[in-house]
Amino acid sequence: MTKRLYVKTYGCQMNLSDSEKMVGLMAAKGYQLTDDELEADVLLVNTCSVRERAEEKLFSLLGQWNQLKAKKPSILIGVTGCVAQQEKDHVRKRAPYVDLVIGTHNFHDLPDLLDEVAQTGSPITRIGNLKAPIPDDLPTMREGKYHAWVPIIYGCSYFCTYCIVPYTRGPYQSRQPEAIAREIADLTAEGFKEFTLLGQTVDKYGLDLPEGDKTTLAALLRLVAALPGVERVRFLTSHPLDMTEELVATVAELSNVMEYFHFPIQAGSDKVLGEMKRLYTVDQYREKVAMIRRYLPDATISGDIIVGFPGETEEDFAATLAIVDEIDFDSNNTASYSIRPWTPAGKREDQLSEDVKADRLRRLNQLTTEVAFRRNRRLVGTVQELLVEGPSAKNPEVLMGRTRGNKQCFFPGSPDLQGQLVKVEITEVRPFTLRGELVRTAVPLELAL
Numbered sequence: 175m176t177k178r179l180y181v182k183t184y185g186c187q188m189n190l191s192d193s194e195k196m197v198g199l200m201a202a203k204g205y206q207l208t209d210d211e212l213e214a215d216v217l218l219v220n221t222c223s224v225r226e227r228a229e230e231k232l233f234s235l236l237g238q239w240n241q242l243k244a245k246k247p248s249i250l251i252g253v254t255g256c257v258a259q260q261e262k263d264h265v266r267k268r269a270p271y272v273d274l275v276i277g278t279h280n281f282h283d284l285p286d287l288l289d290e291v292a293q294t295g296s297p298i299t300r301i302g303n304l305k306a307p308i309p310d311d312l313p314t315m316r317e318g319k320y321h322a323w324v325p326i327i328y329g330c331s332y333f334c335t336y337c338i339v340p341y342t343r344g345p346y347q348s349r350q351p352e353a354i355a356r357e358i359a360d361l362t363a364e365g366f367k368e369f370t371l372l373g374q375t376v377d378k379y380g381l382d383l384p385e386g387d388k389t390t391l392a393a394l395l396r397l398v399a400a401l402p403g404v405e406r407v408r409f410l411t412s413h414p415l416d417m418t419e420e421l422v423a424t425v426a427e428l429s430n431v432m433e434y435f436h437f438p439i440q441a442g443s444d445k446v447l448g449e450m451k452r453l454y455t456v457d458q459y460r461e462k463v464a465m466i467r468r469y470l471p472d473a474t475i476s477g478d479i480i481v482g483f484p485g486e487t488e489e490d491f492a493a494t495l496a497i498v499d500e501i502d503f504d505s506n507n508t509a510s511y512s513i514r515p516w517t518p519a520g521k522r523e524d525q526l527s528e529d530v531k532a533d534r535l536r537r538l539n540q541l542t543t544e545v546a547f548r549r550n551r552r553l554v555g556t557v558q559e560l561l562v563e564g565p566s567a568k569n570p571e572v573l574m575g576r577t578r579g580n581k582q583c584f585f586p587g588s589p590d591l592q593g594q595l596v597k598v599e600i601t602e603v604r605p606f607t608l609r610g611e612l613v614r615t616a617v618p619l620e621l622a623l
């Protein structure tokens with residue numbers, strides 16, 4: 175009988191991509207993916223430890239799965255990802271019924287480890303060396319049909335003082351450009367059209383490759399954009415220190431590389447940025463944004479911002495609000511600071527109260543929404559190019575596609591348009607979404623930008 179696998183993924187796109195690979199590996203062993211936990215033989219959770227709350231959600235989920243296992247003891251439960259890597263003993267202690275704990279550099283061992291657990295009945299913990307290379311060419315089952323996440327660089331070597339990623343994913347390591355190009359070429363043959371190149375510090379791509387192989391993100395964009403069938407390329411996440419003029423000029427030059435920059439600032443005060451060890455000042459950030467807008471005046475710029483970093487004063491926070499207003503971000507992923515083990519900021523004694531953090535987050539979210547709405551209003555009446563992803567979740571007669579700037583846009587249209595590039599005139603906007611009407615005649619390109 176076919177065995178079924180249920181996967182729950184928390185966290186970032188890199189985790190989504192790792193889950194797609196685990197599902198691909200398990201499918202190659204004959205497992206079928208299910209979205210019903212009750213019919214699963216294997217329950218797998220791919221975890222995130224960037225915030226404390228995500229960890230709490232994990233243990234609540236594991237508690238529910240333990241109840242399922244009590245009714246059907248043959249169920250195997252696995253925990254993978256950043257919490258597994260960082261807190262294996264804690265997971266074992268709080269959830270002793272878990273069969274498998276697998277670190278971030280060992281997810282490709284999942285099928286073999288599951289076989290071993292099933293045969294021996296003994297739980298296994300497999301946490302490997304974070305400097306070990308991650309194997310290439312793994313079978314992958316993608317969630318989307320037209321858009322694919324493609325990791326190009328794993329890990330991070332920056333050690334921002336609040337962040338746990340370098341401890342859970344290790345130092346950064348780039349994939350070879352040929353392996354990336356091969357993966358994308360294979361995906362175009364399956365009908366994929368849009369590719370997001372992923373990395374925690376994506377602009378560092380290629381600099382760590384062996385002498386003779388060293389390359390840059392700009393060179394990789396040229397390689398990927400020239401592959402037949404590649405309609406759209408994006409990349410994220412950028413670190414402001416690493417954004418080069420060569421990269422921005424390359425984005426401006428290549429018509430199938432999208433003018434979209436995920437460009438986190440994190441805070442608007444130099445004092446806080448220094449304590450976060452972000453390695454740039456607000457002025458340097460401004461200069462990089464000015465450079466992007468010099469080449470691409472209508473580029474979409476989104477950010478990440480943390481409020482309530484230890485010692486953040488009301489004045490520091492006011493500087494964050496001011497920079498959000500000034501930069502005119504299209505969107506921001508906002509979060510209140512959360513203590514993470516091992517990190518220098520987590521050990522500081524000047525932690526802010528949860529009330530102060532919640533109040534600042536509320537005020538930042540309000541401003542972020544206002545600024546995003548202001549940005550979107552200028553799009554009314556313009557014609558935007560969309561890649562149609564499929565029907566909207568609420569209304570099957572309405573389709574959803576993404577603009578070149580990665581904004582979701584809804585418009586009435588026929589399901590045949592799925593997977594196609596279309597032109598839509600924007601008729602109505604909300605802070606984070608657009609609405610429009612299909613343009614049926616050919617539209618001059620300059621209007622579409």
Ligand code: SF4
Nearest residue numbers: 330332333334337339
């Ligand atoms: S650049 Fe900083 S915030 Fe981003 S993953 Fe690396 S350490 Fe974390």
